[in-house]
Amino acid sequence: MKNKFSIILFVMAFLSGFWFACDKIDEPLTLTEHTEYPVINEDTNDVFFTDSVMITEKQVLLEDFTGHRCVNCPEAAFLAHEMALEYDHKLIIYAVHVGQLAEPLPGTIFSTDFRNETGTNLYNDFNLSSLGVPIGLINRQEFSGFLPLPSFIWEQAVSNEFDKPVQAKMKLKTKYFPEEGIVVVSTESEFTETLEGNYKLVVYLAEDSINAPQLNNNPEIGPDTLYNYYHRNVLRKALNTTYGEFLTPSGQVEPGIVYKKDYTFLPDQNWQLKNCRIIAYIGKQDEVFNLTEIVQVAEVGIKTN
Amino acid sequence: MKKNKVIVFQCIIIPLLFLKTTILFSQDFLSSGKVTGNTQIDAQYYSEDSKLGITDSSLNYKKFGMNGFANLIYTNGNFSAGARIEGFLNPMLGFDSRFEGIGVPYWFAKYKAGDLEMTAGHFYEQFGSGLILRSWEEWTLGYDNNIYGFNAHFSPYKGVMLKGLTGVQRYFWEPYENSNRGIVRGVDGNFFLNEMFGAMNESKTRIELGGSFVSKYEKVPQITYTNEMDSLAINAGDTVLWKIKKTYQLNLPYNVGSWAARANVALGGFNLYFEYAEKGNDPNATNSYIFKKGKAMYSTLSYSQKGLGIFLASKWIDNMSYKSKLSESGNPPMLDINYLPAISKEHQYSLATLYPYATQPNGEFGFQGQIIYTIPKNSTLGGKYGTTVSFNYSMARSIEKDTIISAVTGTQAGSDGYETKFFSVGDLTFYQDFNILLEKKVSSAFKFKAAFYNQEYNKHVIEDEIFDDKDIVKANIGVLDMTWKFDARNSLRMELQGLWTEEDDGDWAALMLEYNVSPKWFFAVQDEYNYGNPTEDKQVHYYNLSFGYTQESNRISLRYGRQRDGLLCVGGVCRYVPASTGLTLTITSSF
Numbered sequence: 001m002k003n004k005f006s007i008i009l010f011v012m013a014f015l016s017g018f019w020f021a022c023d024k025i026d027e028p029l030t031l032t033e034h035t036e037y038p039v040i041n042e043d044t045n046d047v048f049f050t051d052s053v054m055i056t057e058k059q060v061l062l063e064d065f066t067g068h069r070c071v072n073c074p075e076a077a078f079l080a081h082e083m084a085l086e087y088d089h090k091l092i093i094y095a096v097h098v099g100q101l102a103e104p105l106p107g108t109i110f111s112t113d114f115r116n117e118t119g120t121n122l123y124n125d126f127n128l129s130s131l132g133v134p135i136g137l138i139n140r141q142e143f144s145g146f147l148p149l150p151s152f153i154w155e156q157a158v159s160n161e162f163d164k165p166v167q168a169k170m171k172l173k174t175k176y177f178p179e180e181g182i183v184v185v186s187t188e189s190e191f192t193e194t195l196e197g198n199y200k201l202v203v204y205l206a207e208d209s210i211n212a213p214q215l216n217n218n219p220e221i222g223p224d225t226l227y228n229y230y231h232r233n234v235l236r237k238a239l240n241t242t243y244g245e246f247l248t249p250s251g252q253v254e255p256g257i258v259y260k261k262d263y264t265f266l267p268d269q270n271w272q273l274k275n276c277r278i279i280a281y282i283g284k285q286d287e288v289f290n291l292t293e294i295v296q297v298a299e300v301g302i303k304t305n
Numbered sequence: 306m307k308k309n310k311v312i313v314f315q316c317i318i319i320p321l322l323f324l325k326t327t328i329l330f331s332q333d334f335l336s337s338g339k340v341t342g343n344t345q346i347d348a349q350y351y352s353e354d355s356k357l358g359i360t361d362s363s364l365n366y367k368k369f370g371m372n373g374f375a376n377l378i379y380t381n382g383n384f385s386a387g388a389r390i391e392g393f394l395n396p397m398l399g400f401d402s403r404f405e406g407i408g409v410p411y412w413f414a415k416y417k418a419g420d421l422e423m424t425a426g427h428f429y430e431q432f433g434s435g436l437i438l439r440s441w442e443e444w445t446l447g448y449d450n451n452i453y454g455f456n457a458h459f460s461p462y463k464g465v466m467l468k469g470l471t472g473v474q475r476y477f478w479e480p481y482e483n484s485n486r487g488i489v490r491g492v493d494g495n496f497f498l499n500e501m502f503g504a505m506n507e508s509k510t511r512i513e514l515g516g517s518f519v520s521k522y523e524k525v526p527q528i529t530y531t532n533e534m535d536s537l538a539i540n541a542g543d544t545v546l547w548k549i550k551k552t553y554q555l556n557l558p559y560n561v562g563s564w565a566a567r568a569n570v571a572l573g574g575f576n577l578y579f580e581y582a583e584k585g586n587d588p589n590a591t592n593s594y595i596f597k598k599g600k601a602m603y604s605t606l607s608y609s610q611k612g613l614g615i616f617l618a619s620k621w622i623d624n625m626s627y628k629s630k631l632s633e634s635g636n637p638p639m640l641d642i643n644y645l646p647a648i649s650k651e652h653q654y655s656l657a658t659l660y661p662y663a664t665q666p667n668g669e670f671g672f673q674g675q676i677i678y679t680i681p682k683n684s685t686l687g688g689k690y691g692t693t694v695s696f697n698y699s700m701a702r703s704i705e706k707d708t709i710i711s712a713v714t715g716t717q718a719g720s721d722g723y724e725t726k727f728f729s730v731g732d733l734t735f736y737q738d739f740n741i742l743l744e745k746k747v748s749s750a751f752k753f754k755a756a757f758y759n760q761e762y763n764k765h766v767i768e769d770e771i772f773d774d775k776d777i778v779k780a781n782i783g784v785l786d787m788t789w790k791f792d793a794r795n796s797l798r799m800e801l802q803g804l805w806t807e808e809d810d811g812d813w814a815a816l817m818l819e820y821n822v823s824p825k826w827f828f829a830v831q832d833e834y835n836y837g838n839p840t841e842d843k844q845v846h847y848y849n850l851s852f853g854y855t856q857e858s859n860r861i862s863l864r865y866g867r868q869r870d871g872l873l874c875v876g877g878v879c880r881y882v883p884a885s886t887g888l889t890l891t892i893t894s895s896f
Contacts, residue, residue, distance in 0.1 A: 022520060022562025022585035028596045029711070029719045032529065033552035249527040 037184050037264040051303040052173040060161040061281055061297040062093045062154065063137040065119075065128055067101030069110055071217040074229065076134035076151035078221060081232060083158055091158060092299045094206040094233040094279055098123035099133055109213045114231070118204065118238040125242075125290055139294040140283060147292075167193055168296040172280050176273070176302050183273075183302055185239065185263045187280050189247060191255045195295070198251025198285040202244030203263055206233040208275045233277060239263045243291045244283070251285060274304045338381035343895035345444065346373040349397050354886035356845055357867065370397035372404075374444065388412035399873075399882040400447045401637050403477040410475055411442075411451055424456040430470055432493040432517035435644035436582035436601045437563040437627065440474070446873065446880045450641050451475050452489060464500025468493040474629050474640050487523030487629035489642055513569040518562065521629050521642060525557035528594070530714045553713050555594060561587040563599070563627060563643070579604040582643075584627055588718070590634035591626035592667055595722025599624040602728070603646055614677040618648045619670075621728050623704060626666035638878055647877025648673040649699040649738055652758070654784045655833060656804040656815055660762035662701060662736040664877035670730045673699040690746035698739045703731030703772065733774055737761040750790050758782040764809065768872070780806035796821045805837075812837025828852045833869065845869075858896065864889040 064080055066073040077095065084091040097114035104113040122128075128135055128148055135148045143149055143157035171188035185203060214229035216222055238244075240263060247259040267273050281297035348371040353360050361368065371394050378387035392407035393400060413426035429451055431439040442449040454472020461467070471490040473481040495515040499505045505512075534549045565582035584599035605618040626634075627643040648671045649662040677695040680687035704725055711720035739759045746752040762778040765771040785801045800817040814836060819829040833847040849866030870884040 023558035023560045025556050025558050025586050025596055028556055028588070029530070029553040029713050030556055031551060032554045033550070036547055036549045249529055 035262065035264060037182075037262065050173060050175050051301050052171070053298055053300045055170045055172075055296060055298045056166070057090065058162055058164065058166045059090045059092055059297045060087070060139055060158055061137075061279075061294050062091055062158065063122070063140075064093055064095045065098050065123065065133050065135045065137075065148075066095050067097055067099055067103075067133050068112065068114060068212065068231070069103075069105075069215050070101040070133045071215045071224075072151075073101075073134045074214055074216045074221050074226065075218040076136070076154075077232060078218075079151055079154065080136075083155065087158070087162065090162070092279060092281075092297045094204065094235045094277075095231065096122060096235045099129060101133055109225075109227070112212045114210075114212075114234050116236060118242045119235055121242040139297075140292040141294070165193075166296070167191060167195060168282055170280065170282070170296050170298040172278060172298045172300040174278055174300055174302045176304055178304070182264055182266050185265075185278050185280075187261050187263075189259045189261075189282055189296070190257065191253050191295075194255055195253060195284075197293075199247050199253050199282055199295075200244040200251065200285055200291060201240070201247055201259070201261055201280065201282055202242075202291065203239040203278060203280045204235055205237045205239060205265075205267075206277045206279055207236050207271050208233050208277055209272075210234055210275075233279075236268070236271060236276070237265075239265055239278075243285075246285075247282070273302055276302050278302065338379055340377065340379050341896065342375060342377040344373070344375040344893070346371065346890070346892045347397060348373075348890045349885070349887050350889075351398065351885055351887040354867070356842075357884045357886060359884065359886060364398075367395045370395050370400075372397050372400065372444075372447075383417040384415070386412075386414040396447075398885045399880060401477070403479075404447060406478045408478060410449065410478065420460045422458040425454075427451045427453050427475075428456045428470070428472075430456060430468065431644075432468070432491065432519070433515055433565055433567045433580050434578070434603050434646050436580055436603060436625070436646075437517060437519045437565045437584065437643050438489075438491050438493075439641075439644035441644070443875050443878070446875050446878060447637055448875075448878055448880070449475050450639065453481065454489075462501060464497035466495045468495075474642070476630075476639055484524035485630075486633075486640060487521040487631075489519065489521050489629050491517060491519035493517035509572060511571040515567045515569075516565065518564045519627075519642060520560055520562040521627075522560050523629065523631060525559055526632060528555040528557065529553065530555070530719070532713065551713075553719070555588065555719055557588055557631065558586060561585050561627070574608050574610045576607045577604070578606075582625070584625060587624075587627065587631070589626060589628060589631035591628070592624050592722065593716065594718035595624070595720060597624050597721045597723070599627070600727065601625045601645065612679040612681065614675075616673070616675040618646075618673045620646065620648055621670050621704065622664075622666065623668050623725055623727075624666075624722070637880060645877065647874075649701065649736060649877070650675070650697045650740065651875070652740075654756065654782075654786070654800065654802055656802045656813055657740075657756070657758050657760075657782050657784065658874075659804060659813070659871060660760050660778060660780060661872050661874040661879065662699075662738075662762075662877065663767050663872065663874055663879040665701070665735060665766065668704040668706065668725070669701050669735060670704055670728075671699070671701040673697070688745065688747070693744040695742045696740075697742075700737040701735040703733035703735065705729035705731045733763070733766070733772060734761055734777070735763050735766045752788050754784070754786040756782075756784040756786075758784075776808075778806055778808040780804055780808075794823050796823070800831075802833075810835055810838050810843065825855050826853070831866070835869075859894045860892070862891045864891075 062080055064077060066077065080093050084093055096119040098119050102115050104111050126137065126148060131148055134151050136151060136154055138149060138154065138157045139161045141161060143153065143160060149157050169190045169192060173186040175184045187201060187203065189201060210231040211228060212231055214226045216224060216226050247253055277299050279299045281294050283291040284293040286292040351364055351368050374389055374391045376387065376389045378385060388409050389411040390409055393404040394407060396402060396404045411427040413424055413428055415424040429440045429442065440450045440452045442451060452470060452472035452474055454470060456470040459467045469492045473486060473488055476486055479485065495513065498512045499508060529552050531550060531552045536547050536549055563582060563584035565580055567580035569578045580603045582601045586596045586598060588594040588596050600623045603620045608615045622645055625643065625645055628640045629642055630640050633640045645664045645666055647662065647664055652658050675695065675697045680692040682691040683689065686692060706723040706725050708717065708723045709720045710716065711718060713719055740756060742754065742756040744754045760780045764776040764778055765773055782804045788796060788798045790796045798819040802815040804813040806812065813833060815833040817829060817831040819827060821827045829851045831849040835843060835845055838844045847867040847869045849864055851862060851864035853860060853862035865888045868885045871882060872879045873882050
């Protein structure tokens with residue numbers, strides 16, 4: 001009799017485990033996004049200034065990892081901007097100051113700190129520390145089996161990317177509200193073909209033409225220390241985190257649908273807003289490298305008057 | 306030479322010996338086994354019918370529909386295996402087009418060793434009355450929620466039966482892959498105390514207790530709600546309109562559990578069954594994504610003695626839709642894990658089935674009372690052969706609900722949905738049916754059945770899920786069913802039916818004549834006439850001509866005529882059948 005009861009108790013205890021296999025939800029709803037922005041009145045333009053681009057052709061992104069104390073970096077930057085001219089500015093570039101050679105040296109002419117959290121994330125996640133600067137990512141696509149590419153093969157890699165078909169169109173618009181001092185970025189993404197995988201939109205802000213010293217070893221560019229060097233498109237901030245956000249809740253996308261996303265931000269007082277650029281791109285989520293296979297990229301300025 | 310012989314022995318003789326044993330074994334295995342099976346083919350050829358608005362294009366040019374199945378079961382001692390082949394080419398009208406195809410949606414292998422019985426493959430199972438788990442199949446409804454997985458039954462002691470299962474449910478022909486639906490797991494224990502404890506063996510009170518736990522795991526979808534609000538901000542003397550946008554995500558549970566406890570007590574002619582079940586928070590498409598717990602109670606009490614039977618049943622259901630995919634809802638009902646028992650009487654006569662009841666899983670109270678009494682033979686009222694009278698009353702009503710609206714979603718979604726008290730009864734009638742049936746054999750050549758039904762049918766609730774009293778059909782139905790037996794083989798049955806209502810399609814009359822030449826032939830003509838339809842064009846005769854032939858275990862029947870549209874319900878689960886005209890062939894066979 002005792003034996004029977006113990007068996008029943010054991011069975012019931014085992015069975016009750018199934019009831020615990022039940023997730024009790026105390027907070028049914030979680031706030032995942034909260035944005036506030038002024039309503040854009042298209043009829044009046046005396047309050048804000050608009051700048052916009054519409055991209056229907058293939059554009060390519062070059063992420064130039066650099067440092068102000070890196071002697072080989074100006075050459076790579078010049079090469080990149082020459083290529084941009086050649087491709088009629090369809091090659092979008094931003095410079096990311098990372099690593100030891102980007103560290104500021106307080107009390108010297110190299111006391112400026114161009115580094116930021118986003119750049120450091122990219123540097124660490126793509127494991128660039130072992131390679132040193134200058135090094136580039138071109139559309140975050142591998143070329144000849146390499147993902148980070150040294151500058152001498154940028155030309156071939158860029159050309160290779162331009163040969164690929166257009167997979168998405170983008171519209172990018174910035175509005176500056178001088179009274180509130182804020183910038184609203186509106187993006188529209190539309191895929192032109194069916195793509196497998198999950199896609200994200202990333203929006204960065206870069207500041208162009210920052211005058212600050214830079215080391216150099218290419219006599220064609222100038223002396224060893226370039227005191228009045230104009231740093232081009234320096235990455236300043238990610239508006240929606242380093243790897244952006246999914247275009248749809250699942251990340252899966254369909255052709256022909258326009259995915260709209262708006263962002264509002266307050267620019268840093270130290271930035272020259274008129275020199276700032278918004279760079280937005282669409283990339284595929286990759287389990288190892290976070291975001292790879294950039295399918296389209298767009299750049300737009302911010303009109304301040 | 307000797308070596309060669311050894312090689313010949315090793316390479317040829319030994320394998321042959323093995324082969325021979327295998328053949329012998331398999332022959333033995335096959336010869337002592339038994340194969341049984343049955344088949345049913347329903348085929349329909351549809352014709353255009355201007356009266357019913359049926360054209361080739363409204364039929365999608367699918368002029369021929371065929372639903373068929375064949376069961377094959379092999380049994381050998383403690384082992385059995387079987388399969389069911391199903392084909393819907395194309396599915397007959399009223400069956401979901403996703404059934405189109407042919408294949409084997411059900412197969413299993415089962416063995417029993419000692420006190421353990423294991424099933425692998427597809428299986429049907431029920432815990433208690435099914436409040437938290439029942440998988441079953443009903444061919445005429447096109448309903449099949451079989452579980453594909455493993456099922457174990459274990460009886461460690463006399464009177465104890467333990468069951469455990471894990472699997473995924475059938476969804477049309479869609480295979481289970483990439484977590485496209487949930488996984489169901491459950492355990493059940495049934496304890497028959499009189500068998501378990503020697504002291505109770507002789508007791509007249511027989512007690513059975515049971516309990517079960519069921520849980521489902523599902524990779525939940527992401528559901529978000531976005532609210533946009535306008536707000537005015539005054540900045541440096543200017544008024545600026547701002548938008549505030551907030552996006553919320555619904556935190557859906559990956560695991561939803563449920564439990565049930567039951568008891569059955571029998572004493573003398575009385576039998577009392579009681580079951581109570583609860584389900585954890587389970588926001589789903591059927592309950593509009595509310596996070597309330599589900600509760601259900603079902604009980605029956607019956608009493609029987611010679612010539613008298615009394616049966617009472619009641620149920621109280623609150624938020625008990627339980628499916629293995631939370632986004633699944635509507636018709637046809639698929640992926641149901643549980644079953645909410647119907648307590649309305651299922652009727653035999655066609656006009657009495659015009660307004661059937663469909664169980665409302667989001668909340669209902671139901672009650673049924675039935676008395677069957679046989680007036681003894683050779684009494685004044687009973688006559689020479691006795692008379693059977695049965696009364697039945699069943700009703701279903703709403704339960705009390707105080708609605709809660711989520712400020713975020715603007716609906717019940719994302720909140721508890723409503724508050725209710727256990728066993729509260731609301732004031733909205735879903736369904737009510739009072740009926741009386743008299744069955745009397747007058748002489749050896751003549752018998753008749755007379756029936757009267759008074760029904761109340763809330764069309765909005767049952768057909769459209771609108772919970773109001775704006776469309777209630779009140780109908781009275783009368784039936785007279787007479788059979789004349791001419792000799793040992795020939796008989797004629799006549800059914801006269803009338804339905805009277807002020808609402809819906811108005812009055813109906815029906816006549817059926819059926820001539821039987823037993824045991825092989827039957828011929829029938831039938832007409833249902835909607836003479837009271839307020840729209841003159843819809844005063845249609847639904848005529849049917851049919852005949853059937855039976856030979857041993859084969860039955861073939863052929864019918865030509867019109868089928869009216871409506872709900873076809875079995876056990877409170879319903880399927881909508883559209884109107885059609887055409888030829889129907891049914892073949893059933895078993896071996």
